[in-house]
Amino acid sequence: MEENVLEIENLSKSYGKVKAVSGLSLTISKGQVFGLLGPNGSGKTTTLGIVLGATLPQSGDFRWFGKSLSSKSLKRIGAILEHPNFYPYLSATDNLRIIAQIRNVQESDTDRVLRMTGLFDRRKHHFQTYSFGMKQRLAIASAMLGNPEVLILDEPTNGLDPGGIAEIRDLITHIASEGATIVLASHLLDEVQKVCSHVAVLQRGEKLFSGNVEEVLSNTETLLIASDDLIKLEQAIINYPDYLSHTINNGIIELKTNGVCHPDQVNQYLSNQDIFCSHLSLRRKTLESYFLELTGSKSASSSK
Ligand SMILES: Nc1ncnc2c1ncn2[C@@H]1O[C@H](COP(=O)(O)OP(=O)(O)OP(=O)(O)O)[C@@H](O)[C@H]1O
Ligand SMILES: [Mg+2]
Secondary structure: OOOEEEEEEEEEEEEOOEEEEEEEEEEEEOOOEEEEEOOOOOOHHHHHHHHOOOOOOOEEEEEEOOEOOOHHHHOOEEEEOOOOOOOOOOEHHHHHHHHHHHOOOOOOHHHHHHHHOOOHHHOOOEHHHOOHHHHHHHHHHHHHOOOOOEEEEEOOOOOOOHHHHHHHHHHHHHHHHOOOEEEEEEOOHHHHHHHOOEEEEEEOOEEEEEEEHHHHHHOOEEEEEEEOOHHHHHHHHHOOOOEEEEEEEOOEEEEEEOOOOOHHHHHHHHHOOOOOEEEEEEEEOOHHHHHHHHHOOOHHHOOO
16 A cells, blocks of 8 residues: 655645645655646745744644654655755765764764765865755755655755756656655756656645646647548548547647557557558657646746
């Protein structure tokens, strides 16, 4: 059975007239890489602040590992919210040692997290000499101290160049492969699509939808098909057992099926009727275009 790590029920938080979080419910299960996706100001950081006990909600409830938040459950969670603070004149190792002491984690764990984040060779250098990307990795390293079961990352790739983004992405995937549950807030659709197994899309504090990223994407697949005899092809397509709908553009039929698209099955089906494709390809919308379609919002793709 799936074990629930975090359950959020009907959570709301307003700042004056601004509804930062509005009736939000979601469930995060063990082993998921869960993306909280939404444009700037959609309530991601507020939500994470609430479930970490840093912000009080007006209403609603949440449970970690089936229980209300306690110092015991907090020990099972590692988090970075927005800007982590480190001492500029101390090395990475010394910064992590201080955090390890505060958290009651064995100091020897600092080497493990430094290795995992690729900072081991630079561990003795002062924090202030680190590049932006290295600082970001050190923040993730600090959250990983004590090997928490859950890692909460708020915009971990903010401000990084494409190489740095790819490094952090690989790191998150690696941490997830070791069994941790990861909650990742991001306004970058591409990031969520590449890293997350599950997603909840927020807009103005409300959840638009949530689900398995693969399932969300498979709903957005279409098959592009062309053949010499377009009329015969269209007739056959309409009779395809999983047919849902189709359009024709420039002599190419765009087919939507019920459930997952299977190009091989469509190909077989057509060739059985002596229809041979001059073109057959699967088109999958990105989460971004799907998201924009859903929200009708252009601001969703804007970066900080
Ligand atoms: N301490 C606060 N005081 C007043 N308003 C706040 C406060 N914190 C958040 N808000 C407001 O709540 C809304 C949600 O903010 P939040 O920081 O949760 O969004 P976000 O999704 O994390 O955005 P971003 O992508 O920019 O980080 C915004 O309109 C913000 O201005
Ligand atoms: Mg935020």
